Amino acid sequence: MDDRSGVTPRVPEDEEDEFGLAPRLVDEVLDAVAARDPLALDALLDPLHAADIADLLEQIAPNERRALLALWKGGVDGEILSELDESLREEVIEALSPGELALAVQDLETDDVVDLVEDLDAEGQAEVLAALPAADRIAVEKALAYPEYSAGRLMQSEVVRAPSHWTVGDAIDFLRSGITLPDQFYHVVLVDPRLKPVGYVTLGRILSSRRDARMRDISEDSFRTFHVEDEQGDVARAFEKYHLISAPVVDDDDRLVGVITIDDAMTVLDEEHEEDILRLAGVGEGALSDSVLDTIRGRLPWLVVNLGTAGLAAFVISRFEGTIQALVALAALMPIVASMGGNAGTQSLTVAVRALATRDLTRSNAWRVIRREAAVGLLNGLILALVLGGLTVLLFGSWALGGVIAAALVINLLAAALAGVFVPLLLERIGVDPALASGTFVTTVTDVVGFFSFLGLATVVLL
């Protein structure tokens, strides 16, 4: 494009975060907004990458954001909208006039437009679609007809394809003929006369081969296609596993309809990770820029569920009130057994949930993993029981009490290990995301087993 970028100096090492947005810059931007100085604002924002501008909009307060957009909304382009967190897109799009919006989105590839509009409400969607040139609008509407989270939504419809009988020279002449090419492409896809993809050739190979070489003779081993309705997560993991850079997407008739590139796969993989980690913690979707109310809406349901399971544990304890009354030290000791079980269960279930997500835990090794977890739970339980039992004997002078807490700990750590693998496997089998619900079930098990085994054994042995 231009070569100004060629001399951009690397951000110096002493910046707080080399690849992020310098806090000092954020302060300067806010100063310019406060001073209502559009020129200073322009000078600060213009050199920034769209991703950094989006970060900045996410990090400042809502009222600062409104003031900034009022002063600078001509500067918001499609790339910035694409980079923005979903939770803010609607807000920013509403701040633009239809004309500004049309200008902003017209340079985007269709896959970026799809990503931009799919989470907007109907009104916002219509507004963006109306702003597109007709050909792009049709491509976007076609993509939106595919299921959410499908390859069809992820792909770009701009594909560079060539008949499989072409030579390298044919391909180069075609590429030089002035046709519109996608911003980024890494392969030329070879198709048969019915538009079925049959292979692809990397650009590096085209460039380094003789003009008379046949394209099909220099095509890549790594070639594989996806179907428009494949799950985005599966596609992204296949990209990672097989080191793909781009891959053709076909429809039900095996005809080439688009191509997915690795940068989109990388974004999907990152979103899946985010989802897993947040779901494991009982946090629904959630962005840091969400409002207090949105955040409560994401978290309260899980706390309510936890209230139920904690109530169950309380009920178990209440059945042993006579025992506690007789030996009140039990009340202080019992949470240790439950808490250790909860921690051990979380360890097992996190490993299992992660292994299910990466397809490392399969039917082939499930039983071996279960046996390993059971062995780990049992041995960890025995080691910790020795420590905890010993300390209890020392502090309370009762061999019986030490034996009870040691036995309860072994039982609960074994239960934790087994629940930690079985619960995710079971949820996966019945089609529930294990990341979403495993934690609640497993800690319910470890609470109930922990309190019941400790207080139950105490009732039998000590009273």
Add this chain to the structure above:
Amino acid sequence: MDDRSGVTPRVPEDEEDEFGLAPRLVDEVLDAVAARDPLALDALLDPLHAADIADLLEQIAPNERRALLALWKGGVDGEILSELDESLREEVIEALSPGELALAVQDLETDDVVDLVEDLDAEGQAEVLAALPAADRIAVEKALAYPEYSAGRLMQSEVVRAPSHWTVGDAIDFLRSGITLPDQFYHVVLVDPRLKPVGYVTLGRILSSRRDARMRDISEDSFRTFHVEDEQGDVARAFEKYHLISAPVVDDDDRLVGVITIDDAMTVLDEEHEEDILRLAGVGEGALSDSVLDTIRGRLPWLVVNLGTAGLAAFVISRFEGTIQALVALAALMPIVASMGGNAGTQSLTVAVRALATRDLTRSNAWRVIRREAAVGLLNGLILALVLGGLTVLLFGSWALGGVIAAALVINLLAAALAGVFVPLLLERIGVDPALASGTFVTTVTDVVGFFSFLGLATVVLL
């Protein structure tokens, strides 16, 4: 390469997992191993991608793996070794003779060899290095001299570069001249006479431009370089954020020494996610193929730490034994307050740890995030206190007990929210990975505050 791959049919939809290894195939491989039939084994394994063969080796039992390797070790190539989980590489490499190993690694790019040997013990490293051609060995040794997890270790030293004054025609002639090119490359890096990178041109642009176009005139805006000592995690996040495909790496003198490609960045990002999610759960490094002893070594330390913090909670409770003796229902109710706090704290801290990792939580918005978490904690606390307090009044017929548990819950959820943000921020500030230690600190806070506020209020109000 060949065009056999061009007609590979897509795996049919009814397979258990479209992009994984079919369990049926694993069974067939094990049957062939049991029958000591190397030809059948070859026929099954040969068509598989190296990543699938590595998965298979990871999923079968250790004794099955030994038997398979004894029968098929000539088939293990460098790609399979690269794909194998670190925990198994040493085992597999030891099963190969020096000659087999030399054959296996000679076709790998230097970055793959570095990735392969960096986690081997000294003996294994020496074995692989000895198997390399001299030029590759020097490049690998040079890479190993850079710090672990640095860009220098991630980059490949094979770079396609061109003087910045060249035309497109010069570049194409150079690429066609029969020089050895990397397997995968996406840009030609433009350098000045002192080998400082000053820009890069995508292959797509070279292919679609006229031969007399000047390379520097068609170079990309997205150009940015990394330093050999940059952290791999920072590099990977920059790739994702700025949608990079490849980027040059420079040394202290700003000279071009290598290039990092997006597939390597994607792998790093995936490893960082894995690390975060496992650390949050108190699981050290850990692969599903680890032995029972290795697994215990990873998990036991965290359980011991938890034993300490659970002991602290038990100590707090023991200070109130008189209160519990007087009103034994408190023993059943108190774990509810602690457990709700633990859950709410985990929600806050997971969001904070994740936001710190993605650089979404910064100095610029830390105070706003803290205020938001406090508001969420307080409001969730009030809503849940109403429910729990109400139920307590209904079940126990005591307004005072209901009031005590409601007040304790509000206090603990506020403490959980604040600890959930402050602890990760503090750990990050003092240079400790927040994913590693936040959980322990936060649940200690919520246990202690939960038991203390509930039993303390009960002592004051109810006795």
